[in-house]
Amino acid sequence: MRDFPTLKLDDLQSDYPGVFEGAKYVDVGIGWLPLIQAFVEEALAHDPALVVHEIKEKWGTMRIWCDTPVLRARLAKGKAEFKSGMTCEVCGAPGHIRRPPPDRMAWWRTLCDEHASPDQRSWGTRPQGPMYGYMQTRDGQWYRYDETTDSMMPSEPPAQWR
Numbered sequence: 001m002r003d004f005p006t007l008k009l010d011d012l013q014s015d016y017p018g019v020f021e022g023a024k025y026v027d028v029g030i031g032w033l034p035l036i037q038a039f040v041e042e043a044l045a046h047d048p049a050l051v052v053h054e055i056k057e058k059w060g061t062m063r064i065w066c067d068t069p070v071l072r073a074r075l076a077k078g079k080a081e082f083k084s085g086m087t088c089e090v091c092g093a094p095g096h097i098r099r100p101p102p103d104r105m106a107w108w109r110t111l112c113d114e115h116a117s118p119d120q121r122s123w124g125t126r127p128q129g130p131m132y133g134y135m136q137t138r139d140g141q142w143y144r145y146d147e148t149t150d151s152m153m154p155s156e157p158p159a160q161w162r
C-alpha cells in the first residue's frame with residue numbers, strides 16, 4: 001500500500017507513443033518520473049524500437065522491464081534503477097533507502113528526510129553493499145555508476161567477483 005501519488009500509465013502512453021503501448025502497469029511514485037523520463041529519452045535515442053513492459057518498486061528501488069538489445073539503452077535502464085535508490089519516490093528530492101519495520105519486509109522505501117516517518121528515520125538506511133552502483137551486461141562486462149559524468153562507465157568487476 002502506498003500513501004502517496006503514483007504515476008499514471010495513461011500519461012506515459014501519451015507522452016511516449018509506442019513505448020508504453022503494451023505495458024501491463026507502471027506502479028511507482030511520482031518522485032521517480034524524472035528518472036523514467038531520462039531513461040526513456042536516453043534509451044530511445046539509441047533504440048527507437050524501445051518497448052517498456054512494466055515498472056515497479058521492489059525492495060525500495062525501481063525495476064524496469066523492457067525489450068532492447070541495445071547496450072546504451074540497457075545502461076540507461078541500469079542508471080535509472082540505481083539512481084532510484086537515492087531519489088525520494090514521493091517528491092524526487094535526494095533520499096536514502098529506508099529500512100522497514102522488522103516484520104514488514106515489503107516496506108523498504110527510498111525517501112527523503114521530509115517524507116520518511118519518524119519511525120523510518122530511526123530505523124536507519126540500508127548500508128551500501130559490495131554491489132553498490134554496479135551492473136553487468138549480457139556479454140559479461142561490468143559497469144559502475146559514475147557521478148561526475150552521470151553515466152554507467154565500464155568498470156572492473158566488484159571485489160568479490162575478481
Ligand SMILES: [Zn+2]
Pocket residue numbers: 088089090091092093111112113114115
Ligand atoms: Zn521526499
